[in-house]
Amino acid sequence: MAKDKKAPRPKAETPKGFRDYFGVEVSERAEMLRAITGVYHHYGFDALESAAVETVEALGKFLPDVDRPNEGVFAWQEFDEDGKGDWLALRYDLTAPLARVYAQHRNALPTPYRRYAMGPVWRNEKPGPGRYRQFYQCDADTVGTASVAADAEICAMLSDTLEKVGIPRGDYIVRINNRKVLNGVLEATGVSDAAKQADVLRTIDKFDKVGAAGVRELLGKGRLDASGAYIDGVGLTDAQAEPVLTFLTSKGAGNAETLANLRGAVGESATGAEGVNELEEMAQLLAAQGYGEDRIVIDPSVVRGLGYYTGPVFEAELTFEILDEKGRKRQFGSVAGGGRYDDLVKRFTGQAVPATGVSIGVDRLLAALREKGRLESKAAGPVVVTVMDKARMAEYQGMVAELRQAGIRAEVYLGNPKNFGNQLKYADKRESPVAIIAGSDEAERGVVQIKDLILGAKIAQSATLEEWKERPSQFEVPRAELVSKVREILDSNDA
Amino acid sequence: MAKDKKAPRPKAETPKGFRDYFGVEVSERAEMLRAITGVYHHYGFDALESAAVETVEALGKFLPDVDRPNEGVFAWQEFDEDGKGDWLALRYDLTAPLARVYAQHRNALPTPYRRYAMGPVWRNEKPGPGRYRQFYQCDADTVGTASVAADAEICAMLSDTLEKVGIPRGDYIVRINNRKVLNGVLEATGVSDAAKQADVLRTIDKFDKVGAAGVRELLGKGRLDASGAYIDGVGLTDAQAEPVLTFLTSKGAGNAETLANLRGAVGESATGAEGVNELEEMAQLLAAQGYGEDRIVIDPSVVRGLGYYTGPVFEAELTFEILDEKGRKRQFGSVAGGGRYDDLVKRFTGQAVPATGVSIGVDRLLAALREKGRLESKAAGPVVVTVMDKARMAEYQGMVAELRQAGIRAEVYLGNPKNFGNQLKYADKRESPVAIIAGSDEAERGVVQIKDLILGAKIAQSATLEEWKERPSQFEVPRAELVSKVREILDSNDA
Numbered sequence: 005m006a007k008d009k010k011a012p013r014p015k016a017e018t019p020k021g022f023r024d025y026f027g028v029e030v031s032e033r034a035e036m037l038r039a040i041t042g043v044y045h046h047y048g049f050d051a052l053e054s055a056a057v058e059t060v061e062a063l064g065k066f067l068p069d070v071d072r073p074n075e076g077v078f079a080w081q082e083f084d085e086d087g088k089g090d091w092l093a094l095r096y097d098l099t100a101p102l103a104r105v106y107a108q109h110r111n112a113l114p115t116p117y118r119r120y121a122m123g124p125v126w127r128n129e130k131p132g133p134g135r136y137r138q139f140y141q142c143d144a145d146t147v148g149t150a151s152v153a154a155d156a157e158i159c160a161m162l163s164d165t166l167e168k169v170g171i172p173r174g175d176y177i178v179r180i181n182n183r184k185v186l187n188g189v190l191e192a193t194g195v196s197d198a199a200k201q202a203d204v205l206r207t208i209d210k211f212d213k214v215g216a217a218g219v220r221e222l223l224g225k226g227r228l229d230a231s232g233a234y235i236d237g238v239g240l241t242d243a244q245a246e247p248v249l250t251f252l253t254s255k256g257a258g259n260a261e262t263l264a265n266l267r268g269a270v271g272e273s274a275t276g277a278e279g280v281n282e283l284e285e286m287a288q289l290l291a292a293q294g295y296g297e298d299r300i301v302i303d304p305s306v307v308r309g310l311g312y313y314t315g316p317v318f319e320a321e322l323t324f325e326i327l328d329e330k331g332r333k334r335q336f337g338s339v340a341g342g343g344r345y346d347d348l349v350k351r352f353t354g355q356a357v358p359a360t361g362v363s364i365g366v367d368r369l370l371a372a373l374r375e376k377g378r379l380e381s382k383a384a385g386p387v388v389v390t391v392m393d394k395a396r397m398a399e400y401q402g403m404v405a406e407l408r409q410a411g412i413r414a415e416v417y418l419g420n421p422k423n424f425g426n427q428l429k430y431a432d433k434r435e436s437p438v439a440i441i442a443g444s445d446e447a448e449r450g451v452v453q454i455k456d457l458i459l460g461a462k463i464a465q466s467a468t469l470e471e472w473k474e475r476p477s478q479f480e481v482p483r484a485e486l487v488s489k490v491r492e493i494l495d496s497n498d499a
Numbered sequence: 500m501a502k503d504k505k506a507p508r509p510k511a512e513t514p515k516g517f518r519d520y521f522g523v524e525v526s527e528r529a530e531m532l533r534a535i536t537g538v539y540h541h542y543g544f545d546a547l548e549s550a551a552v553e554t555v556e557a558l559g560k561f562l563p564d565v566d567r568p569n570e571g572v573f574a575w576q577e578f579d580e581d582g583k584g585d586w587l588a589l590r591y592d593l594t595a596p597l598a599r600v601y602a603q604h605r606n607a608l609p610t611p612y613r614r615y616a617m618g619p620v621w622r623n624e625k626p627g628p629g630r631y632r633q634f635y636q637c638d639a640d641t642v643g644t645a646s647v648a649a650d651a652e653i654c655a656m657l658s659d660t661l662e663k664v665g666i667p668r669g670d671y672i673v674r675i676n677n678r679k680v681l682n683g684v685l686e687a688t689g690v691s692d693a694a695k696q697a698d699v700l701r702t703i704d705k706f707d708k709v710g711a712a713g714v715r716e717l718l719g720k721g722r723l724d725a726s727g728a729y730i731d732g733v734g735l736t737d738a739q740a741e742p743v744l745t746f747l748t749s750k751g752a753g754n755a756e757t758l759a760n761l762r763g764a765v766g767e768s769a770t771g772a773e774g775v776n777e778l779e780e781m782a783q784l785l786a787a788q789g790y791g792e793d794r795i796v797i798d799p800s801v802v803r804g805l806g807y808y809t810g811p812v813f814e815a816e817l818t819f820e821i822l823d824e825k826g827r828k829r830q831f832g833s834v835a836g837g838g839r840y841d842d843l844v845k846r847f848t849g850q851a852v853p854a855t856g857v858s859i860g861v862d863r864l865l866a867a868l869r870e871k872g873r874l875e876s877k878a879a880g881p882v883v884v885t886v887m888d889k890a891r892m893a894e895y896q897g898m899v900a901e902l903r904q905a906g907i908r909a910e911v912y913l914g915n916p917k918n919f920g921n922q923l924k925y926a927d928k929r930e931s932p933v934a935i936i937a938g939s940d941e942a943e944r945g946v947v948q949i950k951d952l953i954l955g956a957k958i959a960q961s962a963t964l965e966e967w968k969e970r971p972s973q974f975e976v977p978r979a980e981l982v983s984k985v986r987e988i989l990d991s992n993d994a
Contacts, residue, residue: 014556016602016847019577019587022550024600030546034533046903048881048910048929051525055517055633056551056589056619057573061509078552078587080575082514092514092573094551105519107511114928116913124551138550149913153892157913160896292893293900352511386543397648398787401655405788408541415543418611418644418652433609434543 021131022138032379033370036169037122037142040364043165044120044144047157052119054101056126060091062104064351078128094126098143099348099361106147106359107352115148122366133329136367143342145361147349152282155180155316155344155360156289162320162340162362163299169369170378171322176339179303180318182283183343185251186307188276189269192247193240203238204248209307211252220249247271254304259287262302269304282316316360317343326375336372340364385435387414387490390428391421392443399447403440403486410487412494431457437497438490442483451480456493516626517633527874528865531664532617532637535859538660539615539639542652547614549596551621555586557599559846573623589621593638594843594856601642601854602847610643617861628824631862638837640856642844647777650675650811650839650855651784657815657835657857658794664864665873666817671834674798675813677778678838680746681802683771684764687742688735698733699743704802706747718743742766749799754782757797764799777811811855812838821870831867835859880930882909882985885923886916887938894942898935898981905982907989926952932992933985937978946975951988 018024025033041051060079077096082089095101098121106117122142131137144161146154159178166176186208190201207222214222221227223245226237240248247269254265263284270276283302290300306319322336342362349357373379387407389400400416407414417427431439441453460477481489513519520528536546555574572591577584590596593616601612617637626632639656641649654673661671681703685696702717709717716722718740721732735743742764749760758779765771778797785795801814817831837857844852868874882902884895895911902909912922926934936948955972976984 013849014559014847015554016557016599017554018550018599018603019552019554019585022552024550024604025546025548027545027547030548033548034546038529046906046908047899048883048908050522051520051529052522053520053525053528055513055519057514057517057621057633059510059512059514062511064509078575080573090514104511104513108513109519109521114925118910126552138552146913149915151892151913153896153911154913157896157911160900289893289896293896352509354508388543397646398784401648401652401784401788404542405655411541413541413543415613416648416652418641418646418649420644430609 019137021129021136023136028379033140033366036366036370037140039169040142040165040366041120041122043161043168047118047144047161049118049120049144052102052105052121053123054095054098054105054121056094056124057092058095058101058104060093062352063093063095063100076128078126096127097125098123098141098363099145099345102143102145102147102361103348103359104352106357107349110353110357116154117147118144119147120144134371140366141363142366143361143363145342145359147359148357150346150358152285152316153289155282155318156286156293158342158360158362159286159300159318160290160293160295162318162342162364163295165364166320166339166369170373171369173299175324176320176322177298178300178318178320179306180283180286180300180316181302181304181306182279182316183313184275184279184282184315185266185270185304186279188271188273188279189247189251191273191275192269192271193244195240195244200238204240205307207238208248208252211305216249216253219252220245223248251304255302259297259302262304263287266304279315286316312345312348313343314346315344317341318362320364322372324376326372336375338365339369339372384413385431385437387412387438387440388427388431388434388436389414389416389440389442390424390431391417392424392441392446394421396442396444396447399442403442403452406487407490410491412487412490428455438493440486440490441478446480446483450483452483452486453478453480454486454489454493458497459493514632516624516631518631523874528635528861531861531865532635534664535637535660535861536615536617538656538663542613542639542656544613544615544639547597547600547616548618549590549593549600549616551589551619552587553590553596553599555588557847558588558590558595571623573621591622592620593618593636593858594640594840597638597640597642597856598843598854599847601852602844605848605852611649612642613639614642615639629866635861636858637861638856638858640837640854642854643852645841645853647781647811648784650777650813651781651788653837653855653857654781654795654813655785655788655790657813657837657859658790660859661815661834661864665868666864668794670819671815671817672793673795673813673815674801675778675781675795675811676797676799676801677774677811678808679770679774679777679810680761680765680799681774683766683768683774684742684746686768686770687764687766688739690735690739695733699735700802702733703743703747706800711744711748714747715740715744746799750797754792754797757799758782761799774810781811807840807843808838809841810839812836813857815859817867819871821867831870833860834864834867879908880926880932882907882933882935883922883926883929883931884909884911884935884937885919885926886912887919887936887941889916891937891939891942894937898937898947901982902985905986907982907985923950933988935981935985936973941975941978945978947978947981948973948975949981949984949988953992954988 077093079091079093081091120143124138125141126138129137159180163178167173190204195201195204207219211219218227222237223240224237227235229235251269254262254269256262256265263280266280270280287302306317319338320340321338324336325333326336328334340362344360346356346358348359389403391400404414404416417430419430437458439455439457441455446452455478463477572588574586574588576586615638619633620636621633624632654675658673662668685699690696690699702714706714713722717730717732718735719732722730724730746764749757749764751757751760758775761775765775782797801812814833815835816833819831820828821831823829835857839855841851841853843854884898886895899909899911912925914925932953934950934952936950941947950973958972
């Protein structure tokens with residue numbers, strides 16, 4: 005009715021940076037989310053689902069990329085009676101909505117409030133290969149306690165979660181650090197200007213890429229990068245840069261050595277000492293619970309981009325190697341991260357509410373498991389009952405109903421039945437294990453034909469004549485034995 | 500860093516028409532979606548998840564409310580390098596994205612393509628009580644077949660699904676109709692003007708509210724409504740209005756009688772006859788599979804608002820009564836609907852692609868089950884290990900780790916432990932079944948105190964002194980028996 009016949013045809017395309025997920029991609033993710041939230045639930049975390057849409061005001065300006073604090077979200081303005089309304093936006097993470105929820109409902113919620121949340125988040129960023137503007141996160145946060153036992157608990161839970169979804173011990177490491185240590189190091193440099201401190205933090209974040217010598221140059225006058233471009237430095241003196249370098253290279257052979265080195269790096273800073281003490285307490289709690297340094301380790305190079313962290317920060321990294329697009333080996337890298345953020349709720353209420361949490365990048369974690377062949381990805385196509393005789397449709401429907409009642413996935417072919425070859429091609433495309441054939445001849449004799457498609461494919465590929473004769477891939481059974489015979493074939497395929 | 504200290508505090512509020520879901524609300528919905536998609540999967544439907552965001556162009560103008568074809572979505576314009584870009588919008592249902600997906604990927608997809616999808620959809624409408632601008636749908640559609648066997652299958656699956664999620668037979672009815680019958684009736688009226696036909700359809704949709712006499716007035720000159728306002732009529736003559744009324748009152752004692760009445764209502768219209776034949780074929784297929792008229796029945800009063808239906812339409816209604824806001828009894832009403840839409844994919848490709856499907860309003864279905872007390876809603880709060888002595892935190896963490904390894908949900912109290920009463924209040928708020936108490940005295944003696952909070956609450960309410968003595972709600976057990984004793988209490992609560 006509302007259709008204009010003269011309008012040009014719309015393009016059948018996802019918007020740039022968005023994609024569709026099919027079949028097992030969807031069910032594998034659902035299974036992973038179920039497994040993760042199962043662990044969270046066991047740790048006493050409660051589910052929370054907020055809407056995808058928040059006011060821009062409530063979301064705030066805490067996007068990871070602090071260079072562009074006001075960009076990066078999908079936003080629009082509401083129109084009310086007066087023609088103007090609130091600016092709304094899609095959430096860019098699950099933490100900002102949590103801060104709003106806690107501020108809004110704090111009287112009804114327990115304190116501390118442990119909550120988990122999962123779902124898509126949206127970033128209005130330039131899409132790239134494998135980089136989408138909608139992706140899944142699965143978060144757990146504890147709001148309302150300043151105890152580092154809460155941070156330690158999150159790290160332990162993260163470790164348990166990774167093992168639960170199929171990353172074996174040894175293939176991941178949870179690395180922890182503390183922003184107070186960083187702040188202590190900044191104090192030791194004598195840099196008090198906030199903008200300059202932010203520059204120092206950004207430089208520290210490049211340690212992985214440019215190494216200690218590179219950081220030293222970038223903290224000072226600047227550096228000629230690989231492409232030949234000159235990158236301006238932060239402009240610290242050598243004496244100012246020294247604590248930063250001591251800090252960056254302070255990872256020792258074990259937590260004890262690292263902690264000793266960090267005490268050196270923070271010098272006289274009280275904040276820095278507090279940070280080192282917190283790291284020590286976390287390490288002790290985790291060790292007492294049996295989480296060794298092979299699973300959770302202090303690592304000063306963990307900075308985490310987000311400006312809002314105030315204490316412990318942590319990151320889970322997968323340590324096995326994969327091949328990148330260009331066939332080069334590289335570590336898979338980070339799949340989860342988080343930390344303590346004591347000021348997010350304060351934005352709303354004026355009162356500081358200590359909080360800590362972790363966010364798992366579910367799509368990256370799935371990609372890692374696929375890469376390692378650790379997802380079963382059983383397509384489990386349906387049994388297809390073919391249509392030999394359109395007038396017998398009700399009988400075919402009866403067969404699939406029986407199969408389903410026995411717990412077997414099954415369907416009738418509903419395309420044009422004239423070309424029987426198309427029906428078998430369809431079954432192939434569906435990765436069907438079995439096709440059922442029953443025309444009027446079979447009906448008269450009270451039988452059905454069963455075609456074992458998986459065996460058929462094997463035979464077509466490689467069987468000898470003897471094998472072919474011994475176990476034919478198509479055979480006839482009494483109609484009453486349809487379900488039991490199909491079950492037998494499915495079980496033998498699973499074995 | 501990006502925070503302006505002088506900025507006024509943001510309001511901690513959801514945008515108008517959005518809400519937060521907590522705890523069991525979230526897990527009950529997750530369980531329902533899992534149950535529904537389990538049935539869909541068994542019927543051979545494959546999962547599809549498209550993004551929440553589509554181009555406005557791809558979404559089209561098919562919103563349910565045809566009075567405002569271009570409104571009702573949350574939309575915004577992209578900004579590319581040149582400052583302008585595509586208009587994007589949040590999906591308002593799961594059918595429009597399916598049409599886009601099928602048009603985009605049709606060469607890779609099987610035909611027919613059975614797919615299911617679930618997730619939130621967004622409507623930019625005026626919110627009202629219980630009426631939100633984000634809600635869940637769970638759809639199943641079959642694309643690429645014109646066979647009414649596909650429509651019958653969807654209706655059978657809908658019936659199975661309702662029973663699977665806990666609506667017993669007798670408490671729901673799937674009502675089916677056919678748009679071709681309606682079109683036949685329109686032909687029989689002699690009204691050929693599209694706008695006027697739409698007016699007739701809208702009037703038919705009011706049958707439930709105003710009855711046959713009301714519809715007769717509204718099809719003619721008009722009608723004084725209950726509020727005293729005069730509603731203009733469509734302006735048909737009595738002779739033109741007659742087939743519409745015959746149609747509306749054609750529901751007989753059973754499908755056979757209804758079909759005979761409908762044949763009368765469509766008169767000489769070939770389209771109408773085709774519609775009646777399709778209804779008859781669906782009824783036969785469903786009857787042959789054992790779906791009686793107590794579950795799925797032909798009902799001419801089902802119109803379905805959406806303009807895009809072209810053949811069979813269906814609607815699932817819950818037939819039990821609930822009390823509305825004003826305490827009046829009323830039927831719960833519709834929880835699912837759908838039908839055949841053969842033109843949606845054509846918008847993209849120019850070729851007609853027959854399709855049919857159903858959408859279940861998951862939030863309404865959950866509301867119905869809650870209303871009837873059919874959701875278990877077991878909060879299943881965690882066992883809370885209290886903190887008697889902060890220095891023993893690692894021991895407490897060890898206890899919860901042991902409990903979790905035994906599959907028991909457990910947590911350490913992480914708030915300020917100074918006031919022990921607050922710890923027990925917290926356990927109450929969490930609906931904890933058991934609290935564990937272990938200070939230095941208990942540690943020395945190798946025991947823990949176990950407090951049965953559910954029994955404690957019962958005793959506090961109603962126990963006699965004898966009962967109190969016989970089964971104390973707090974007792975001491977050796978530390979090694981912590982897990983087995985807690986398990987015993989939990990099992991006795993479940994029994």
